[in-house]
Amino acid sequence: MKPTIALVGRPNVGKSTLFNRLTKTRDALVADQPGLTRDRHYGHGRVGEKPYFVVDTGGFEPVVDEGIMFEMARQTLQAVDEADAIVFIVDGRVGITPQDKIIAQRLRQTDRPVWVAVNKVEGMQRAVVTADFFELGLGDPVAISGSHGEGVRDLINEVLERFEVPADEGEADHPKFAVVGRPNVGKSTLVNAVLGEERVIAFDEPGTTRDSVYIDFEHGSKPYTIIDTAGVRKRGKVTEMIEKFSVIKTMQAIEDANVAVLVLDATQEVSDQDARVASFVLETGRALVVAVNKWDAADEEQRDRIKREINRKLGFLEFAKFHYISALRGAGVGDLFKSIDQAYAAAMIKIQTPRLTSALQLAVERQQPPLVGKVRPKMRYAHQGGTNPPVVIVHGNALEKVPASYWRYLEHTFMKIFKLQGTPLRVQYKLSG
Ligand code: GDP
Numbered sequence: 001m002k003p004t005i006a007l008v009g010r011p012n013v014g015k016s017t018l019f020n021r022l023t024k025t026r027d028a029l030v031a032d033q034p035g036l037t038r039d040r041h042y043g044h045g046r047v048g049e050k051p052y053f054v055v056d057t058g059g060f061e062p063v064v065d066e067g068i069m070f071e072m073a074r075q076t077l078q079a080v081d082e083a084d085a086i087v088f089i090v091d092g093r094v095g096i097t098p099q100d101k102i103i104a105q106r107l108r109q110t111d112r113p114v115w116v117a118v119n120k121v122e123g124m125q126r127a128v129v130t131a132d133f134f135e136l137g138l139g140d141p142v143a144i145s146g147s148h149g150e151g152v153r154d155l156i157n158e159v160l161e162r163f164e165v166p167a168d169e170g171e172a173d174h175p176k177f178a179v180v181g182r183p184n185v186g187k188s189t190l191v192n193a194v195l196g197e198e199r200v201i202a203f204d205e206p207g208t209t210r211d212s213v214y215i216d217f218e219h220g221s222k223p224y225t226i227i228d229t230a231g232v233r234k235r236g237k238v239t240e241m242i243e244k245f246s247v248i249k250t251m252q253a254i255e256d257a258n259v260a261v262l263v264l265d266a267t268q269e270v271s272d273q274d275a276r277v278a279s280f281v282l283e284t285g286r287a288l289v290v291a292v293n294k295w296d297a298a299d300e301e302q303r304d305r306i307k308r309e310i311n312r313k314l315g316f317l318e319f320a321k322f323h324y325i326s327a328l329r330g331a332g333v334g335d336l337f338k339s340i341d342q343a344y345a346a347a348m349i350k351i352q353t354p355r356l357t358s359a360l361q362l363a364v365e366r367q368q369p370p371l372v373g374k375v376r377p378k379m380r381y382a383h384q385g386g387t388n389p390p391v392v393i394v395h396g397n398a399l400e401k402v403p404a405s406y407w408r409y410l411e412h413t414f415m416k417i418f419k420l421q422g423t424p425l426r427v428q429y430k431l432s433g
């Protein structure tokens, strides 16, 4: 499991600057997708071989409350409890402020490991600046400069050393799908409907409340793993408890799955939270099946509305299959498996270089990349650089000049030629020497 690092600190200490640096490389992988909701608070990063999630607690609305927590927004506190590690950022040029002390007091109560990062120290004497911050009582402060990148890599390496990062534990050889969505859309009802009739083989009790539950089962004598983000705590109970939506739990489940099943509520509008979960799926590159639930309860008007809103707000999910289901009545639930299988197969496809290269040539014959001045970028061959999502690497010259729209055209063409349904596909390039 990828560790999640939460960046905490008062305004203006440099959280978002550091966040941008920590997520830069991964961000660049996702070409601009029209309609994609960019969430500036959650991102993926990687140091060497080690992947991690970062949460910037910065832009959240402060919640005014009593006691020492009034300084820290509710979401910040939730992130502190759910993250695996906390990086507490302070400003080395300003020194300790009363706000820093309040935050430190709260952080001393968490059982998560905390690092104090003294920021903005470029050109300063590190030992002198950091000495001030011992007083926070959170261990040895580390000196960094987020904007210049100094000390950042060392800090993250130190944080990640704490966590066992599995060295590519071998891909699952069967569909492993996460049921995700905002609270109350019907995730647990769907999980129950799916499992109700199947043979459950194994079942992991969640370690902590933030963990999802993993259940192995068979359907049509084929193995599957379902990742239940709603938690089996609710199974069998009639109580309707609306859970706090955990972004971190959702992100980790999506990351850990090979297929995401995004559940929407047909009786409600498509909300920002829905779009945000959908964006995570796309950024992570996971295969996707969308289940528009509560179809039984939606009247004609609501059905029209949700279809319109899906087109307008979730247009970037055009690669996915949509199902209109009723988890409560078990209607349409069996059909989901066909799409899960299809999405899984598409995500894991392996295409040989000659086949990819002829597909590339066909695409270029139909539509050439545009001229750049007098130069026509030349695409020579293509090979596959990964699965889940499939990555196609195009080799050639002057490819850095090819516009994003043309890369999207290639993506669509490959998806059509290889009949990939349910997975995004990424096209990257490599310049021939
Ligand atoms: P946030 O409110 O904590 O997210 O802080 P920002 O990332 O928006 O940064 C606040 C200000 O500090 C901006 O003007 C940044 O350019 C500046 N800043 C951030 N990191 C550094 C740094 O490492 N050195 C210096 N000198 N300034 C920085």
Ligand code: GDP
Pocket: 181, 182, 183, 184, 185, 186, 187, 188, 189, 190, 230, 234, 240, 242, 243, 293, 294, 295, 296, 297, 325, 326, 327, 328, 329
């Ligand atoms: P979760 O928070 O996403 O896990 O949602 P739940 O599975 O707890 O469902 C929330 C509420 O929606 C409960 O009252 C369910 O009975 C109801 N619900 C779930 N699926 C359906 C459905 O297909 N049709 C209708 N009418 N209600 C449903």
